[in-house]
Amino acid sequence: MSLILLKGKMGTAILRGFLSYYKQAQQICESPAPVQISHIVVTVRQPSEANRIVSVVHSIQGPTMDGPVVSVWLQDSNEQAARQSDIVILACKPTAFDSILRDNNMRSAIFEEHVSKIVVSIVGGVSIAQLKQSLYNVTDAQDAAAPSSHCTIVRVIPNIAASMRESMTIVSMAPNVTEDEAVKRISELFSQLGPVIQLPESQFNNASALASSSIAFYARIISLFASGDGSETAGEPLSPKDALRISAQAARGASSLILEGEDPQHILSQVATKGGSTQVGLRVMEDSHVPDALITAISECAEATAMLSKVEQK
Numbered sequence: 001m002s003l004i005l006l007k008g009k010m011g012t013a014i015l016r017g018f019l020s021y022y023k024q025a026q027q028i029c030e031s032p033a034p035v036q037i038s039h040i041v042v043t044v045r046q047p048s049e050a051n052r053i054v055s056v057v058h059s060i061q062g063p064t065m066d067g068p069v070v071s072v073w074l075q076d077s078n079e080q081a082a083r084q085s086d087i088v089i090l091a092c093k094p095t096a097f098d099s100i101l102r103d104n105n106m107r108s109a110i111f112e113e114h115v116s117k118i119v120v121s122i123v124g125g126v127s128i129a130q131l132k133q134s135l136y137n138v139t140d141a142q143d144a145a146a147p148s149s150h151c152t153i154v155r156v157i158p159n160i161a162a163s164m165r166e167s168m169t170i171v172s173m174a175p176n177v178t179e180d181e182a183v184k185r186i187s188e189l190f191s192q193l194g195p196v197i198q199l200p201e202s203q204f205n206n207a208s209a210l211a212s213s214s215i216a217f218y219a220r221i222i223s224l225f226a227s228g229d230g231s232e233t234a235g236e237p238l239s240p241k242d243a244l245r246i247s248a249q250a251a252r253g254a255s256s257l258i259l260e261g262e263d264p265q266h267i268l269s270q271v272a273t274k275g276g277s278t279q280v281g282l283r284v285m286e287d288s289h290v291p292d293a294l295i296t297a298i299s300e301c302a303e304a305t306a307m308l309s310k311v312e313q314k
């Protein structure tokens with residue numbers, strides 16, 4: 001299988017994750033993944049970006065360059081790259097997808113005769129109906145008559161931890177579509193980057209806030225906790241490096257317990273014993289309305305995700 005990937009922060013994280021997967025599989029002589037990548041074409045807009053991607057590839061694959069073959073092409077080659085690939089991963093901003101997909105050369109590459117391609121969109125807030133309108137070059141997705149050749153659109157939201165193969169990835173396709181094979185294939189592909197969950201598209205904006213944007217919220221919380229350890233009455237403050245490491249590992253510990261099935265409330269009751277110091281911290285959080293603020297942050301983030309595609313297309 002070969003795929004094309006538009007570079008960018010997420011595109012680069014995905015590339016790192018895939019290459020690390022094959023590197024690790026090779027090191028531990030793991031049996032090959034059910035969906036194997038033979039070739040990745042990354043398209044970039046600036047030649048300087050091409051150099052950056054090449055050094056990312058070298059840093060992971062090493063001098064032997066084992067794993068998928070990676071080619072880095074300029075964006076004029078989007079069409080050529082799509083022609084060579086069976087999976088096209090669209091990793092551009094919501095303002096750019098329309099011009100990329102409406103391009104006639106790109107469309108003819110995706111709709112190549114007798115070839116069934118999959119377009120994977122990781123573009124935030126852009127629905128499959130909108131992607132169809134652009135790809136089929138119509139104003140209403142209902143008008144999108146299937147051309148003689150076939151293409152399936154799958155919507156995917158990974159997160160930036162894909163680079164470490166610790167993504168939480170959401171996969172979805174259009175309602176009433178039964179092309180389970182494509183969803184299965186894409187789910188298997190992205191499971192190389194961490195756990196995958198399939199959800200209906202109607203839940204995508206909420207899931208995207210929780211799976212993808214929340215990484216930034218957790219990073220903020222971890223670093224804020226680490227910077228708040230400096231109370232002199234508590235003794236000698238930690239170095240920033242130690243504090244950040246301890247805070248991040250504690251967050252990982254809470255995550256691991258919850259992922260193993262522990263009820264968060266149970267963790268709370270185990271740590272915050274009556275009259276203990278943890279209770280003091282929890283009371284400050286309640287008194288400062290931190291829980292309300294966090295709930296509002298995630299719900300407003302989901303609403304903003306839904307609005308991403310409403311901004312004017314460039």
Ligand SMILES: NC(=O)c1ccc[n+]([C@@H]2O[C@H](COP(=O)([O-])OP(=O)(O)OC[C@H]3O[C@@H](n4cnc5c(N)ncnc54)[C@H](OP(=O)(O)O)[C@@H]3O)[C@@H](O)[C@H]2O)c1
Nearest residue numbers: 006007008009010045075091092093094096122123124212
């Ligand atoms: N960042 C995240 O954590 C995250 C998580 C999940 C989903 N997403 C979604 O992923 C998408 C990309 O986000 P990002 O954070 O990676 O943004 P980004 O760093 O700005 O990446 C977008 C990339 O697309 C490139 N691009 C635009 N038009 C192109 C074209 N015609 N041909 C080739 N490349 C083109 C841009 O090139 P230039 O650099 O030259 O402009 C840029 O490198 C967004 O839709 C976002 O909603 C992001």
